Amino acid sequence: MSATDAGILGQLFHEARTFSYWQPRPVPQALVEAAFELAFLGPTSANCEPLRLVLVRSHEAKERLLPCVSSGNYEKVRTAPVTAIVAYDLEFFERLPTLYPHADARAWFTTDPALAEETAFRNSSLQGAYFILALRAQGLDCGPMSGFDAAKVDAAFFPDGRWRTNFLLNIGYGERDRLHPRLPRLGFDEAARWE
Amino acid sequence: MSATDAGILGQLFHEARTFSYWQPRPVPQALVEAAFELAFLGPTSANCEPLRLVLVRSHEAKERLLPCVSSGNYEKVRTAPVTAIVAYDLEFFERLPTLYPHADARAWFTTDPALAEETAFRNSSLQGAYFILALRAQGLDCGPMSGFDAAKVDAAFFPDGRWRTNFLLNIGYGERDRLHPRLPRLGFDEAARWE
Numbered sequence: 225m226s227a228t229d230a231g232i233l234g235q236l237f238h239e240a241r242t243f244s245y246w247q248p249r250p251v252p253q254a255l256v257e258a259a260f261e262l263a264f265l266g267p268t269s270a271n272c273e274p275l276r277l278v279l280v281r282s283h284e285a286k287e288r289l290l291p292c293v294s295s296g297n298y299e300k301v302r303t304a305p306v307t308a309i310v311a312y313d314l315e316f317f318e319r320l321p322t323l324y325p326h327a328d329a330r331a332w333f334t335t336d337p338a339l340a341e342e343t344a345f346r347n348s349s350l351q352g353a354y355f356i357l358a359l360r361a362q363g364l365d366c367g368p369m370s371g372f373d374a375a376k377v378d379a380a381f382f383p384d385g386r387w388r389t390n391f392l393l394n395i396g397y398g399e400r401d402r403l404h405p406r407l408p409r410l411g412f413d414e415a416a417r418w419e
Numbered sequence: 420m421s422a423t424d425a426g427i428l429g430q431l432f433h434e435a436r437t438f439s440y441w442q443p444r445p446v447p448q449a450l451v452e453a454a455f456e457l458a459f460l461g462p463t464s465a466n467c468e469p470l471r472l473v474l475v476r477s478h479e480a481k482e483r484l485l486p487c488v489s490s491g492n493y494e495k496v497r498t499a500p501v502t503a504i505v506a507y508d509l510e511f512f513e514r515l516p517t518l519y520p521h522a523d524a525r526a527w528f529t530t531d532p533a534l535a536e537e538t539a540f541r542n543s544s545l546q547g548a549y550f551i552l553a554l555r556a557q558g559l560d561c562g563p564m565s566g567f568d569a570a571k572v573d574a575a576f577f578p579d580g581r582w583r584t585n586f587l588l589n590i591g592y593g594e595r596d597r598l599h600p601r602l603p604r605l606g607f608d609e610a611a612r613w614e
Contacts, residue, residue, distance in 0.1 A: 232427045233556055237460045237549075257607050264604045265432045266548065269565040269586075271602045277611035285614035313610075323603060343565070346585065349541050353461065353548030354432075361428055370464040370538070381614075390541065391464075407466045408518060409459045412452050415508075416472035419480035419576075 236360050241406065243365045243398025244300050251281075251305040251364065251396055259358035266354035270332075271323045274316035274344040275351035276387050278309040279395075288380045293392070294371035304367065304394035309377060310355070311387045312348035314341060348390050359395060367394035431552050436601065438560045438593030439495050446476075446500040446559065446591055454553035461549035465527075466518045469511035469539040470546035471582050473504040474590075483575045488587070489566035499562065499589035504572060505550070506582045507543035509536060543585050554590060562589035 256279060264273060280289050286302065289309070293301050301307050317333035317340060333340040356366050369392045377389040451474060459468060475484050481497065484504070488496050496502050512528035512535060528535040551561050564587045572584040 233457070237457045237553070240460075242462045253613070260607050260611055261604075262428070262432045264610070265435075267437045267551065267561070267563050269563075273605050273610070275610060279611065279613045282614060319605065323605070325602075345540065346544050346565075349544035350548040350551075353545040354552070356462065356545075357549070357552055358432070366462070368462050368464075370541075407520075409456075410468050410514070410518070412455050415459070415468070415470060416455055416474065418448070418474045419477055 232361065235363070236357050240360050240365070241398070241400075241403050243367045243394070243396070243400075243403070245399035245402040246300075246303045246305060246394070246396040247399060249305070249397045255362040255364060256306065256359070256395065259355060259362050259364070262358035262361065263351055263355035266351060268347040268350060269343055270320065270327075270329045272316050272320065272329075272343060272347055273323060273351070274312040275348045275355070276311045276313050277355075278311065278381055280307045280309060281305065289377065289392075292373050292376040292380060293369070294373075297369050297371045297392075300367055300369070300394055301392070305396040306394070308355075308393040308395060309381060310348065310352040310368075310390045310393050311382065312344040312390055313387055314344060315386055316340075316344055344388075345390065352390060352393070356393065364395055365398035367398070368392070369394065427556065430558070431555050435555050435560070436593070436595075436598050438562045438589070438591070438595075438598070440594035440597040441495075441498045441500065441589070441591040442594055444500070444592045450557040450559060451501065451554070451590065454550060454557050454559070457553035457556065458546055458550035461546060463542040463545060464538055465515065465522075465524045467511050467515065467524075467538060467542055468518060468546070469507040470543045470550070471506045471508050472550075473506065473576055475502045475504060476500065484572065484587075487568050487571040487575060488564070489568075492564050492566045492587075495562055495564070495589055496587070499591050501590040503550075503588040503590060504576060505543065505547045505563075505585045505588050506577065507539040507585055508582055509539060510581055511535075511539055539583075540585065547585060547588070551588065559590055560593035562593070563587070564589065 515524040
């Protein structure tokens, strides 16, 4: 790995942080869409790709989202140039005849709604993580959040019930000088073992 | 972004693929442990870090794992130098007084087992995705899998019931000339919208 490789790994992992304060600097739409394309290259089970995104940036859409978030996240969402609703499609399997053409993968899920929901949740989470790292690769900063009322977000943005919210993700250029020191991380011996 | 940055992004996303066939080339333990450290830098909700890993490489441990996987994944697991059991700790919240010291985050979960389980599943999936990309950053190839009997893996590796299996992940150096063409991906307009 070259020094420049170390540079982009720093951008993705070491220097990257969860931001709460945002510069008043707009987010180019093309960078978010480039991150989408990168993220969708990541692996999912049977290539199911259940991730769905609503990229909230208009005043009107922010006004619908803000009553759904916890008080501690209100200002973060209000001031972020973009807040992504990271969601999943409960009927993701309808795309499988195209996305995974060499087996009848659709039938694995139409007969088993619990498996479909678990698969959508797991794989949209994987894709959400790819999206976070892909946004960082575009030079953007992220602020993922679980402090919100998912049922309220679903009612406000997905009234037909087909998409379901997984987590929220602020996107912008963060205020680095307002970061706290990084919190501790578990070491290998605390969370993993060789067998 | 420099040309070399594009190189490592290629390594993480564009050229990376899900491998089914493995070169008979050992996986240096230090590379997997370096990927662990990188992956644990990624964000989790309240820094909860619920991911737990068992890195299966011994003959004895492979023999315990193999009866748990689907017939289509048997040879992939048998021949992979390492198969990671990507799991989560249902009592991850016991670490929160250290990992997230500025609030009584432990209490959010001790009183709500359903929230604890959902949080563990979502965040271990995020961390599993960071781990996949971090392994690729070390030059390793991955083969994540959902085709296995999770209850059997749990019984074989986590008899006390505290850790639970999320997915399996083969790790090694893949046989690139045995890859199929990449499957299609959803475009931005099929899976996302600006609001």
